[in-house]
Amino acid sequence: MLTAAIQSASTRSAKGQGARTVPAMRTGALASSIEMMGAPMPFARNVEIYGENEPADYLYKVISGTVRTYKVLNDGRRQIGSFYLPGDIFGLEAGDEHAYSAEAITEAKVLVIKRSAVVGLAARDNNVARQLWSLTASELHRVQEHILLLIKTAQERVAGFLLEMAARAPSGNEIDLPMSRQDIADYLGLTIETVSRTFTQLENAATISVPTSRRIVLRNRAALNRLNA
Amino acid sequence: MLTAAIQSASTRSAKGQGARTVPAMRTGALASSIEMMGAPMPFARNVEIYGENEPADYLYKVISGTVRTYKVLNDGRRQIGSFYLPGDIFGLEAGDEHAYSAEAITEAKVLVIKRSAVVGLAARDNNVARQLWSLTASELHRVQEHILLLIKTAQERVAGFLLEMAARAPSGNEIDLPMSRQDIADYLGLTIETVSRTFTQLENAATISVPTSRRIVLRNRAALNRLNA
DNA sequence: CGACCATTTGATATGGATCAAGCGATGTGG
C-alpha cells in the first residue's frame, strides 16, 4: 500500500540533508553513498513506514524524528524491536521480507533508498558490501543485547533503557524521550504501570529526576550502572 | 587461552567430513568454500570453544554434536543465545570480538575457520561476500524471533522451543534433546522447575509425550501451534 | 473551560520463582 508512494518518492532527487552526529556503530561509511541515492520522505506521527512481511525493497535512513520497529502477536501483545533516531539506518534485511513493521513515532523525515541500488553498488564496490554486512552485524549485536535486557528485573530493564537512550542523546545526562510509556513498556517487555512506578522509584532514590513525563535527567549514573548488572 | 590450540589445529589439513543436510537458512553456499579451509576439531562436553570478548579471529561450523552460545550476567544469571546443530555456522561477528561465549553441549566436532581467510575470499568473490552477509542476516532474524519468545508465557515459550527443535530434527515429531533442562530454561528465560512442570502439563494435555527426559514426542502439533501464538 | 489522552497511583490477583524434598538413572568403590 505504501509502496506506491515510496516508489514515486524515490524517483525524486535527494535533498542531501545532513543528519546530526550519531554513534558510528549505527551509521557507517555506507551512509555517504546512501546520502545521494535516496529521497527524503515525510511521515506523520504513528504512520506506518512498512509492514512486516512486506517485500524489503527499500532501506531507510532517519533524517529527523524517531521511528519504532515492532511485531504484534495475534492476541495484541506488541514487542518493539528498536527505536531509530536521526542518522540510523533501518529496514535492512538480507531476506526478501521485512521481519518487523516500522512506524514513525513523531513527525519524521526518512531517506528511502532502493535496496537493489545499494546491493548493486555492493557488487561492484566490496567496501560497500562490507559496510552492508557491518551494519547488519551491528543490528545483530544490538538485538543480542536487547535479549539480555528481557531477562532482567523491571528496575534493571528501565536502568538499561535509560543508559541506552542517554548514550545516544546529544546532552549526556538529559534525555528527551520521543516515545510514550506504552512504547517503552513494549520495548522492555513490561506494562506502562510498571514502567511508571519504576521511574517513580528511581526518582525517589534520587537516581533520576523526571521534570516532565517525557524528560529524564540522570542524577546518579553509578547507581544506574549498578542496576544495569 | 583456547586460541593457541585452535591456531595449531587450523594449520592441519581439513578432513572434508560432510555434514548432514540442514535448513538452507542456517548454512548457505558459503559452506562449500568453508568446507576445505578449516580444521575439524573435537571438543568434550562442557568445554569452552571461545569466550565472550575474545577476538573473533575464527568462525566455526558444527560437524557433529551440539554447541550453545551464552552470556552470563555478573550475578550468575545465564542467557543462552542459541543452540547450534550439525551444519550450523556460528561465531560469525562483524566486530572484533565475540559477543557471546560458546561451549560444546555434547562431544562435538567443529570445523574451525580463519576469519581472515573467509573475509579475504569475500573481497575477491562477491558471492561469498553476499553469503557472509546473508548468514549474519539469518542470525539476526533468528534472534529477533527469540526476543518474541521471551515476552510470552511459559507454555508458549516451551511450545515455541519444541516446534523450533522439531523443525530441525531429522524425524519430524520425535525430538532428541541434546541439552539439559537448565540449558532449556536459560534459553527460554525460565527456571528448570517451570520448564519441567510445563512439560508435565503438556504431557497431561496429551500434547506431547516424554518417554525419557531427553526425548520428546509431539502428539498434537495443532495445539502447539496454537500456543505458539 | 471542558474533553480527551497520557501518566501516575492504589488495591488486588497471579504466574512463575524460590525453597525444599523426593525420585530415578548412572556410575563407582567395596
Add this chain to the structure above:
DNA sequence: CCACATCGCTTGATCCATATCAAATGGTCG
C-alpha cells in the same frame, strides 16, 4: 554384584515481582 553417592529431573509448598483492574491527576488542544 550390590550399596551408596551423585546428578538431573520432577513434584510440592510458599512467596513475590509484576500484571491486572480501577481510579485519580495532569497536561494539551479545540
